[in-house]
Amino acid sequence: MPISRRYSTTLIVASVAIFGTLYACSTRRGPNQSLAGSDAASKVYVPPGSYDEFYSFLSGGYSGQVAVYGLPSGRLLKVIPVFSQFAEDGYGYNEETKPLFQTTYGFVPWDDSHHPELSMTDGVPDGRWLFINANNTPRIARIDLTRFETDEIIQIPNSAGGHASPFTTPDSKYVVSATRFSVPVPNTDVAIDSYKKNFKGTLSFITADQPGKMDVAFQILMPGYNYDLGHAGKGPSDGWFFFTSYNTEEANTKLEENASQNDKDFVAAVNYKRAEECVAQGKAKPAAAEYYHNWVDEGSRQAKSEKKTGVKMINPMDCPGLVYYLPTPKSPHGVDVDPTGEYIVAGGKLATVIPVHSFTKMQKAIADKAFDKEIDGIPVLKYDAVVAGEVQKPGLGPLHTEFDGKGYAYTSLFISSEVVKWKLGTWEVVDRIKTYYSIGHLMIPGGDSKRPAGKYLLALNKITKDRYLPTGPEMAQSAQLIDISGDKMKLLLDFPTIGEPHYAQAIPASVIKDKQVKYYKLASNTNPWATRSESEGGITRNGKRVDIKMIAIRSHFAPDNLEGVQVGDTVVFHVTNIEQDWDILHGFAVLGMNTSELILQPGETRSLTWIPKSPGVFPFYCTDFCSALHQEMQGYVRVSPAGSPVKLMANVSKKTQAQLATPAGKAR
Numbered sequence: 273m274p275i276s277r278r279y280s281t282t283l284i285v286a287s288v289a290i291f292g293t294l295y296a297c298s299t300r301r302g303p304n305q306s307l308a309g310s311d312a313a314s315k316v317y318v319p320p321g322s323y324d325e326f327y328s329f330l331s332g333g334y335s336g337q338v339a340v341y342g343l344p345s346g347r348l349l350k351v352i353p354v355f356s357q358f359a360e361d362g363y364g365y366n367e368e369t370k371p372l373f374q375t376t377y378g379f380v381p382w383d384d385s386h387h388p389e390l391s392m393t394d395g396v397p398d399g400r401w402l403f404i405n406a407n408n409t410p411r412i413a414r415i416d417l418t419r420f421e422t423d424e425i426i427q428i429p430n431s432a433g434g435h436a437s438p439f440t441t442p443d444s445k446y447v448v449s450a451t452r453f454s455v456p457v458p459n460t461d462v463a464i465d466s467y468k469k470n471f472k473g474t475l476s477f478i479t480a481d482q483p484g485k486m487d488v489a490f491q492i493l494m495p496g497y498n499y500d501l502g503h504a505g506k507g508p509s510d511g512w513f514f515f516t517s518y519n520t521e522e523a524n525t526k527l528e529e530n531a532s533q534n535d536k537d538f539v540a541a542v543n544y545k546r547a548e549e550c551v552a553q554g555k556a557k558p559a560a561a562e563y564y565h566n567w568v569d570e571g572s573r574q575a576k577s578e579k580k581t582g583v584k585m586i587n588p589m590d591c592p593g594l595v596y597y598l599p600t601p602k603s604p605h606g607v608d609v610d611p612t613g614e615y616i617v618a619g620g621k622l623a624t625v626i627p628v629h630s631f632t633k634m635q636k637a638i639a640d641k642a643f644d645k646e647i648d649g650i651p652v653l654k655y656d657a658v659v660a661g662e663v664q665k666p667g668l669g670p671l672h673t674e675f676d677g678k679g680y681a682y683t684s685l686f687i688s689s690e691v692v693k694w695k696l697g698t699w700e701v702v703d704r705i706k707t708y709y710s711i712g713h714l715m716i717p718g719g720d721s722k723r724p725a726g727k728y729l730l731a732l733n734k735i736t737k738d739r740y741l742p743t744g745p746e747m748a749q750s751a752q753l754i755d756i757s758g759d760k761m762k763l764l765l766d767f768p769t770i771g772e773p774h775y776a777q778a779i780p781a782s783v784i785k786d787k788q789v790k791y792y793k794l795a796s797n798t799n800p801w802a803t804r805s806e807s808e809g810g811i812t813r814n815g816k817r818v819d820i821k822m823i824a825i826r827s828h829f830a831p832d833n834l835e836g837v838q839v840g841d842t843v844v845f846h847v848t849n850i851e852q853d854w855d856i857l858h859g860f861a862v863l864g865m866n867t868s869e870l871i872l873q874p875g876e877t878r879s880l881t882w883i884p885k886s887p888g889v890f891p892f893y894c895t896d897f898c899s900a901l902h903q904e905m906q907g908y909v910r911v912s913p914a915g916s917p918v919k920l921m922a923n924v925s926k927k928t929q930a931q932l933a934t935p936a937g938k939a940r
């Protein structure tokens with residue numbers, strides 16, 4: 273049997289065995305047979321030298337980063353490091369970016385990023401920024417989309433598991449973060465089984481419309497449920513925010529069972545304009561909190577950290593009209609607001625229907641006081657008074673919904689591995705398509721905004737199994753591009769992703785393509801260690817600290833011979849790439865260093881700390897193949913024993929040498 277046939281049979285057998293029982297209506301087709309239509313290839317083909325129509329931003333999940341893919345091609349354009357150190361370019365290793373990881377828990381160089389969120393103007397993605405949350409040590413990052421770089425990270429206090437985050441209001445005045453895990457607020461040493469008494473949730477509103485100035489505007493103290501996802505209202509529901517919650521049972525152990533008891537949990541509807549009023553009226557109480565705000569200074573490109581204390585905490589009891597609960601079946605996960613702002617769709621993981629709430633009905637129910645009961649100052653509205661309709665028999669395990677702007681909604685179904693398309697208003701299912709396998713989020717460019725692009729849908733699948741060649745027990749997670757331009761959904765493309773892609777966002781390339789920064793202006797570089805020309809380079813000693821200022825340009829470093837460094841010194845190389853040309857990077861690495869390399873964008877200064885442990889001569893070199901003479905781009909640093917009389921020497925211009933070298937002894 274030819275190897276490919278044997279291989280494909282094995283896979284078919286494996287896939288049927290694995291998925292046959294799990295996915296009742298799973299296809300029996302093998303992975304090597306095309307599931308895509310015959311015109312699929314031409315629909316995703318972007319010829320060499322041509323550009324993709326969309327930039328898409330996929331969360332890197334437990335990689336902590338964001339991956340940028342072109343759509344429809346599925347080509348990886350860039351990995352943007354955000355919450356994890358990134359040795360590829362020195363992010364989080366070099367001195368300039370390390371402060372971004374500062375938290376009250378110390379230096380936290382990893383996280384689990386879930387939801388990229390584009391900034392918006394009037395409810396439409398505007399291409400200024402991308403926000404993304406850190407789930408484990410709750411934080412929100414801002415990425416500047418003129419540079420595709422992380423510029424700011426704020427820690428969220430009184431929170432644990434920043435999952436319902438960082439969804440934005442239609443004007444990006446706020447992004448939110450709600451705690452997935454309720455904890456004692458403030459966090460103190462209590463018995464875990466005192467959960468019901470001592471554990472609370474918080475909903476945080478973070479000001480986001482001014483770069484470098486993110487802050488916690490206020491927090492809302494909530495019952496000790498798990499808050500899972502959120503979305504802002506828009507149009508008529510502008511001014512409201514909706515959050516799903518589960519574990520309304522308030523279980524603290526065996527949640528699998530104990531948090532699946534109630535038939536309905538809640539969507540919390542928060543009137544944040546009301547919150548602003550209550551804050552203005554002094555109804556928010558100062559609450560203990562400590563958190564870090566870290567941001568990149570524009571001129572120096574150095575990150576700074578500030579520790580903040582205290583937040584304004586609003587208790588719904590003190591601010592009537594702030595929060596209402598909408599009963600929602602069952603353990604809801606996603607909550608999504610349609611483009612008109614009227615419908616609020618919840619994905620009940622364990623529900624047999626997809627419930628859709630009506631904002632108009634909700635307003636009426638509030639006016640009529642159609643309440644079931646009140647929980648900690650939060651009225652629970654009657655389900656029948658708020659529900660607009662239910663999508664019947666959608667499939668199993670509805671999670672997330674996006675919209676095409678043409679009156680249809682698309683919901684992912686994790687358990688039955690499919691996307692279901694249904695009509696807003698009539699709630700009838702009009703189409704469904706299989707996904708491979710176990711889809712989590714789905715994304716339509718602009719599909720959570722007022723103006724969806726409505727052409728493609730990206731399925732973000734959790735389990736890959738047989739979709740690609742085996743790569744050991746671990747397979748790259750998988751995205752699938754689906755054409756939604758016609759009545760029937762059509763599968764176009766599979767492509768592997770970096771880390772686990774939870775959510776994604778996409779924007780037409782035309783919105784950001786021409787705004788890209790091509791290099792940093794050397795004249796505006798205010799990094800105190802910047803070296804603007806060869807003659808400014810040199811070496812200085814201050815006690816056991818040695819600073820080396822150096823330039824990189826095609827195809828040399830200056831200085832490139834350094835002496836006078838001693839074992840046990842803390843040597844900091846400050847390298848400035850003095851190129852003023854797009855995409856001309858240089859790198860820097862020294863033999864035996866205990867950190868990552870530096871990658872330097874044109875016009876940028878980056879610093880690397882090195883503590884030499886033994887005497888010798890150590891080469892350094894450029895790590896980015898920058899020019900024909902890249903292999904010549906190298907130098908040496910001489911390390912002498914501690915106390916050695918070798919004097920400081922940097923082979924820059926004679927004049928600079930004379931100014932810089934301190935006479936620490938006689939050169940040998």
Ligand code: RUQ
Pocket residue numbers: 386387435501605671672711712713774775
């Ligand atoms: S989640 S698979 Cu972390 Cu957004 Cu729904």
Ligand code: CUA
Pocket residue numbers: 824825826827857858859894895896897898899902903905
């Ligand atoms: Cu600079 Cu290679």
